[in-house]
Amino acid sequence: MHVVILTFCLAFRGNKMTSYQTRKGFWHEAVALEGAVTLKVIPSVLIFGILSSVVCGAASFIKDHFQVSFELDISVFGFAGVALGILLVIRLNAGYDRWWEARTLWGGIVNQSRNLIISSITYGPENKTWRDNMVRWTAAFPHVARHTLRSEPLSDEVINLIGPDAASNLTASGHMPSTVAMQIGELLQTATKQGELDGFAFMQIDRERALLIDHLGACERIVLTPLPQIYSLKIRHFILLFLLLLPVAMIPQLNTIWWIPILTMLIAYPLLSLDQIGVELENPFSTANHSHLPLNDISATIERNLLSFLHLKQ
Amino acid sequence: MHVVILTFCLAFRGNKMTSYQTRKGFWHEAVALEGAVTLKVIPSVLIFGILSSVVCGAASFIKDHFQVSFELDISVFGFAGVALGILLVIRLNAGYDRWWEARTLWGGIVNQSRNLIISSITYGPENKTWRDNMVRWTAAFPHVARHTLRSEPLSDEVINLIGPDAASNLTASGHMPSTVAMQIGELLQTATKQGELDGFAFMQIDRERALLIDHLGACERIVLTPLPQIYSLKIRHFILLFLLLLPVAMIPQLNTIWWIPILTMLIAYPLLSLDQIGVELENPFSTANHSHLPLNDISATIERNLLSFLHLKQ
Amino acid sequence: MHVVILTFCLAFRGNKMTSYQTRKGFWHEAVALEGAVTLKVIPSVLIFGILSSVVCGAASFIKDHFQVSFELDISVFGFAGVALGILLVIRLNAGYDRWWEARTLWGGIVNQSRNLIISSITYGPENKTWRDNMVRWTAAFPHVARHTLRSEPLSDEVINLIGPDAASNLTASGHMPSTVAMQIGELLQTATKQGELDGFAFMQIDRERALLIDHLGACERIVLTPLPQIYSLKIRHFILLFLLLLPVAMIPQLNTIWWIPILTMLIAYPLLSLDQIGVELENPFSTANHSHLPLNDISATIERNLLSFLHLKQ
């Protein structure tokens, strides 16, 4: 009984909508350094500063010794900048869309798990063991999905839910989430065969089960398919070309040549940051990225929710 | 009988399409101050004015004492402005999409509630108590969903619908909207078991019930998942960097240096406003934001609609 | 019999794909004035011309008497213009999306009505009265939906279809389209109870009925939810600010000061037009807007189509 109350408390806390209370004001965020994209980008920015100095030195050497002046029209950079902008917009948009699609798919896993268990408990057999098994295997699905997407070994959470034997069988199977779905399917089949689950209710529940596989498959698609390589390569080619030619274009415009590397770095910083954000958002599951989705929290919340449904009916 | 008529009148008034009659003309809106984003943004704009003065002072001090002039090329700011524009566009778009998706999901809750009750009343048992229970629990769903999304306690509206005992049980349960859905499911199960609800009709009604959970889960996804932090941090980094360097770039262009802080503030105002609109639209449920969705009105309208369906059949 | 032939002719004419034949050539449209957005926008454009003259007068007065010159850098206006452009793009896009979504939803009402009647006539009871009732109530749905969206009273078209008694009951009901859907549901229930409608066919038909409610609910969402107010207010704030400061910025650039109000008006005209188009597209149902959807034609076409199906089977 105490366990039940504790579970409820945890579940309730887990469901509190807290994420927005943590958003800070403008000035706090404007000077924050923890978003370590800055740290990842700084080395490349510095390298571009050095390269810019080298280019300036070479240009003035050539000017002095060969009387050849480099007059790259600055308007050329306007057009190149537009092309770069186009590519970065598309990449960022594509990255964000992938990130949000991944979140939506996990939202779907939350919804489908809930519906699966609500329907199973309400329309399914009154057998306590059957219900318990149903909830445990369904609660294991998001954990297993997470491990598959991150190529992790099975965690204790799964072992606690389905027991060590089933867990080791699961590890041995070809595609773990499918194996879990098959297990859920067999529970449904058993209940149907025993006449304790109506055909119509079976259909509704089985549809939710099939959707779980659909959502997971879509997440796998996101993990396995980065942006087309011709994008990422070309974007970086253009950034490199742009930042190497920029100092040449600035020489006739500035009186004091030592300003040029600083300006180059000031321009390199946002360009490389945008490129880096695009890369980070591309794979929303990898824990190596700063803005990866909180899959651990989501699957723990699902587990708590489903267990609370079970207690509700008893 | 009078109550019925009164309910109809209320329902009718509630359904009148009135929102557009309140849109005012161009000039009225162009000078309106009630859209308090302006008030939220003004302090930061003033701070940027002060910072701009400080930067100008420092620059002229350095120029006078060290003979070092700051000649940041203004075209640099064109490119930085494009990068900022890209990020603000994406953020605004993403914010608006979230806002509109949230509204669409609540529109789905309206539709699914209606269909659930229309079908229950038309195809379900003629038992008055059963119908009454069905309508009350379905009408409670949007209220409960609203409370969950806003982390509010249960309101009197819910207690009036389902009674104080059920309400306190509901509060104790892990995930309130799922508990309501489970209650609806049990009513369906009872009717099916008693042979008063056909299997095909059950399936149609149960699908609507499952969609209610899907819509709510999607709203929770929106509440719990703000934009990736690398966005909001980077956008504000860029705004800060841009507005700090802008005065330096304007020094050689303007004769009278006291114009620079005013210009900086004129540029800061739209940038910070766009940033603030993006933040406000990100969480469409919070009553702390000006453009939050009218969830109270929507759930009250659903309740009135569903009750009127009940009276229609009697 | 003659009535049938006449109905066919009307139906055929009604279905002819004629809208594109009426598109005129470039020059005809480029000088057309009937798109009265121009007329709605002209007053504000003139007011901005007057304001611009006032600003110029004040500026030259201050310049002459206090030796203070206004040197707003024109590049500032580039950035402000980009911000304005961003907002106008998003608003226009959002407006067009709403308009097209509304049209798509009405296309859905067309499709669902057709499928509902095709299936009812093909799979339903051979009873002539039942079929007639089914067609009449289904044909009444789009009319009723139109009246609800426009807050109009019931038209003669509805009264002719369902008779004056049912029409007055309908007016008295809380949500008219739901009442019509309930009536269709009862016809289906009757046929099922009498064993003249198979369960599977019932399910298919009932799904189309439920979709009618979904489509209508989505249209109500569009009517009841304008763009977030922080958008429309801010856009108009920015337009006002931009057009008031523009003359100040143009003073040092132009020799002849009387050109400035004309230029301001030339810039105000497209900005205000885009704003006005956004407003018009926001509510695609209101007959007060020029580009409102032809709901009268669409619902009349549905009625003709459905009646012709009825005659086809007799």
Added chain:
Amino acid sequence: MHVVILTFCLAFRGNKMTSYQTRKGFWHEAVALEGAVTLKVIPSVLIFGILSSVVCGAASFIKDHFQVSFELDISVFGFAGVALGILLVIRLNAGYDRWWEARTLWGGIVNQSRNLIISSITYGPENKTWRDNMVRWTAAFPHVARHTLRSEPLSDEVINLIGPDAASNLTASGHMPSTVAMQIGELLQTATKQGELDGFAFMQIDRERALLIDHLGACERIVLTPLPQIYSLKIRHFILLFLLLLPVAMIPQLNTIWWIPILTMLIAYPLLSLDQIGVELENPFSTANHSHLPLNDISATIERNLLSFLHLKQ
């Protein structure tokens, strides 16, 4: 037997994925003239050249006789250009989206026809006549849909499939595609009544039939609903205004006035081309447009596919 082999060969040739082999290299396409949008646009471009000369003449006449010089600031044209760009982007996007949606809908007609016949042949009665009728009526649907969308009379293809009597009845009916769908529905009803089609299989097949009507209805929506008129009119107003004022703005910038009409035409050419592409893509079914969808090929391919399924089972 020979007919069968011939049909297979045709079907196979029809299914070969050949469209991309015909894409030519950059230079071949860059100088191609067959994309006759150029030819449609040239007259308007020339008219703008003439108008430009007239404007220049008038301007120099006024300048000489009244000492009034026209100093339209060129930056004004930057902003007007951005506004034009916004509108053209939205229009082009909307046009392309309509075009691609129309193609997707016809892809849906392909898929639904295939599934309808695969399921009918596999799960339906073994009766040869029934199957033959099913295939013929389903194969007639895309032809009839094409004729309806293009307001064409029935072609020989349809008459060959369903015979002259049914074809003349079809022509007399109100909405031809619905009549075909009704015919398919009656075949399904017959098979169900005779106990040769299972209820579950019936439901799957009937859903595909209903989707055919949905796809066609969506195509009708595209044909019957051009872009909102306030768009097309305003875009052309702006183009006209822009190109008439452009010469005035260029007068003080150029030394040799005879260059201005040539420049105006060089700017008018892409603007008018984009406008024209938008118009062409708006109606993807009309054979008067260059990039209309190959509906004849698609419906012939469907017919061949479906007939080959029939032969496969015999």
Added chain:
Amino acid sequence: MHVVILTFCLAFRGNKMTSYQTRKGFWHEAVALEGAVTLKVIPSVLIFGILSSVVCGAASFIKDHFQVSFELDISVFGFAGVALGILLVIRLNAGYDRWWEARTLWGGIVNQSRNLIISSITYGPENKTWRDNMVRWTAAFPHVARHTLRSEPLSDEVINLIGPDAASNLTASGHMPSTVAMQIGELLQTATKQGELDGFAFMQIDRERALLIDHLGACERIVLTPLPQIYSLKIRHFILLFLLLLPVAMIPQLNTIWWIPILTMLIAYPLLSLDQIGVELENPFSTANHSHLPLNDISATIERNLLSFLHLKQ
């Protein structure tokens, strides 16, 4: 038994989420040459360099001999650049959307195959041969789909799965993927007729089968429908026009005329690259393109997965 273990190992290796580990750092990608779009674009870039020299020579010849100077205002190129940008953005976006839609469709083929076999094995007959046939035909579908999309002959993979006789019959059939779907349908029909597959389970499985055809049909749509020709032609017209006039515009701006061809080539490089990326992404299936989808890997993974499900149940 050894075969089973080997299959598991292969399946597991095949499912490891490895694609992101291979993304390299900024500098590695910025100088990579293997993305051979560069190599495809270089020839055209050089040709534009030569053309630019010719134009410059002609211009200076005319200037010297006829005293006619070419003063194309550089701002004209701003507008033309915006028009080009618009078109390239839309094309790139459309290309990427097609690519990602194609990937999503293949993700759907993965999901539907899994669900089809999970349900068949769990709910279908316990007959080993039936299961084996089901898995083999379902595993053959993605291979056959791939061959159809690429117009390839049947590979050994298919022959191994379904045997040489069935394979030659398949090649002789009109539309191979439909024939496979029909075969799956017949297996379902057999099981249903024998009373070993419940109607509800049949419906779920048959829906997955129908979706396979839908996904494949959508892929065929992408292969068979390139972008509207008026796009690709016009974009290349504009690029040609733009790059031919650019040298003329640069003559009065640059002192040393030999810089112009180099600048033209620097501008031509990104423009032509973007055009080429758009072309490559347009057809995501052709192995002639660098960023084509890894269909071989995907269909091999499906085959391994499905076979592992089979072993799991034995």
